[in-house]
Amino acid sequence: MILGDLDKIDIEILRLLQDDASLTNKEISSKLHKSIATIHERIRKLKEQGYIKRIVAILDRKKINRNLIAFSHVLLKEHTAATLIAFETEVSKFNEVMECFQMTGAHDFILRIATRDMEEYHEFLRNKLATLPNITTVQSYFVLSEPKSHTAYPI
Amino acid sequence: MILGDLDKIDIEILRLLQDDASLTNKEISSKLHKSIATIHERIRKLKEQGYIKRIVAILDRKKINRNLIAFSHVLLKEHTAATLIAFETEVSKFNEVMECFQMTGAHDFILRIATRDMEEYHEFLRNKLATLPNITTVQSYFVLSEPKSHTAYPI
DNA sequence: TTTGAAAAGGAAACTGG
DNA sequence: CCAGTTTCCTTTTCAAA
Numbered sequence: 069m070i071l072g073d074l075d076k077i078d079i080e081i082l083r084l085l086q087d088d089a090s091l092t093n094k095e096i097s098s099k100l101h102k103s104i105a106t107i108h109e110r111i112r113k114l115k116e117q118g119y120i121k122r123i124v125a126i127l128d129r130k131k132i133n134r135n136l137i138a139f140s141h142v143l144l145k146e147h148t149a150a151t152l153i154a155f156e157t158e159v160s161k162f163n164e165v166m167e168c169f170q171m172t173g174a175h176d177f178i179l180r181i182a183t184r185d186m187e188e189y190h191e192f193l194r195n196k197l198a199t200l201p202n203i204t205t206v207q208s209y210f211v212l213s214e215p216k217s218h219t220a221y222p223i
Numbered sequence: 224m225i226l227g228d229l230d231k232i233d234i235e236i237l238r239l240l241q242d243d244a245s246l247t248n249k250e251i252s253s254k255l256h257k258s259i260a261t262i263h264e265r266i267r268k269l270k271e272q273g274y275i276k277r278i279v280a281i282l283d284r285k286k287i288n289r290n291l292i293a294f295s296h297v298l299l300k301e302h303t304a305a306t307l308i309a310f311e312t313e314v315s316k317f318n319e320v321m322e323c324f325q326m327t328g329a330h331d332f333i334l335r336i337a338t339r340d341m342e343e344y345h346e347f348l349r350n351k352l353a354t355l356p357n358i359t360t361v362q363s364y365f366v367l368s369e370p371k372s373h374t375a376y377p378i
Numbered sequence: 379t380t381t382g383a384a385a386a387g388g389a390a391a392c393t394g395g
Numbered sequence: 396c397c398a399g400t401t402t403c404c405t406t407t408t409c410a411a412a
Contacts, residue, residue: 074287082287085280089244092388103397108389122281124374125240131274132226132237134376139294139326139333156370163377171294173364178294182376209328215311219279219374221289221337222318247405258381263406 073117077102079223081110082119086220089123126219134182136189137211140197141175143204151202152176158200164192175207226378228272232257234378236265237274241375244278281374289337291344292366295352296330298359306357307331313355319347330362341365 074082080100084091097107114120129135144155152170159168159179167180179197183189189208197206226234235255239246252262269275284290299310307325314323314334322335334352338344344363352361 082280082282086282087279088277089280090278094388104389105398106396109396112390117286118283119286120280121283122243123245124242124279124281125237125244125275126277126279126374127237127241127376127378128273128276129376131272132229132376132378134378137324139324160371165371166373166376167369168371169292169294169369170367171364172367173362175364178364207328209326209330209333212325212327214322214324216315216320216323218321219281221282221284221287221321223282223287223289249405259405260382260408261380263408264379267407 074119077106078110078114078119081107081114082223083220085111085120086223129182133184136183136185137214138179138181138183138189139209139211140179140181140193141207141209142177142179142197143174143206144176145202145204147176155200155202159197162192162196164188164196229274232261233265233269233274236262236269237378238375240266240275240278241378284337288339291338291340292369293334293336293338293344294364294366295334295336295348296362296364297332297334297352298329298361299331300357300359302331310355310357314352317347317351319343319351 077100081096084096084099093104093107093111096111097104100107111120129137142155144151155177156168156170159165159177164181164183165179166182169178170176171178181189181192183192193206193208197203229237232255236251239251239254248259248262248266252259255262266275284292297310299306310332311323311325314320314332319336319338320334321337324333325331326333336344336347338347348361348363352358
């Protein structure tokens with residue numbers, strides 16, 4: 069037991085699926101030297117127990133014209149529970165917002181914003197983000213390059 | 224043609240698969256009112272042409288004890304091509320580093336770091352990140368909560 | 379490109395070891 | 396945990412429109 073309920077085989081399955089979820093049970097079974105039935109049962113449980121949340125396709129953002137990724141650091145005026153929740157709720161509705169994190173430290177939230185280009189980011193900022201009440205400042209930093217990009221957690 | 228080579232059906236397929244790549248061709252075909260063979264052929268091309276980079280499992284990070292996510296803002300001393308590449312190469316080798324972005328603005332790189340807890344982050348910082356040459360400062364910000372978390376690009 | 383249909387292969391469920 | 400079996404479903408291929 070390395071990780072709660074999970075043994076080494078579960079961990080290996082999760083590693084493989086984080087990298088390539090289109091592997092068949094047969095392929096996994098031969099990689100891990102276990103039977104197909106075992107792999108099938110393990111994966112069923114891993115999904116049922118919520119270790120695997122979802123299976124998704126990762127797109128090439130350049131090819132779909134999401135050329136600009138920004139990290140927007142947001143500072144709010146007030147930090148009451150109500151204003152925090154209101155901000156989170158409203159900002160999550162914008163489809164340019166891929167991720168929203170409440171943070172420790174110098175800023176209250178970091179947003180990951182995906183847009184076609186700077187013009188679209190500018191519009192997002194003026195017409196969407198900056199219209200939300202209770203914002204003090206937004207500092208925008210833009211991605212120049214992405215030397216490493218993974219959705220897989222180290223386990 | 225909304226997006227280069229892609230028509231509305233391709234876009235819809237990409238939307239669906241970004242959300243749930245375990246949909247069968249049959250399910251997609253009935254959602255989009257096209258034949259299974261058409262959907263199959265479209266997806267084959269979307270993969271071949273590189274729109275779909277990979278299919279991955281997204282895990283519940285709390286359940287696998289990656290409880291702490293940090294955004295580490297790194298400032299380097301020098302910005303020659305060689306030192307930038309050296310930094311990118313070395314930092315990408317650390318498995319705690321899920322993503323590495325070269326940025327415009329106040330800092331050179333933003334790293335997304337996943338660790339079990341603050342102690343493990345501290346070890347990562349002392350024994351790995353801070354040992355790299357050419358670093359001036361590392362500012363660490365930690366995720367308190369994740370109100371929105373998506374891998375899907377708006378298309 | 380799209381389609382329906384056929385062939386091949388994998389998933390799911392079950393047995394018994 | 397595994398091997399085998401049966402059934403069902405999905406993927407893959409293909410000829411035709």
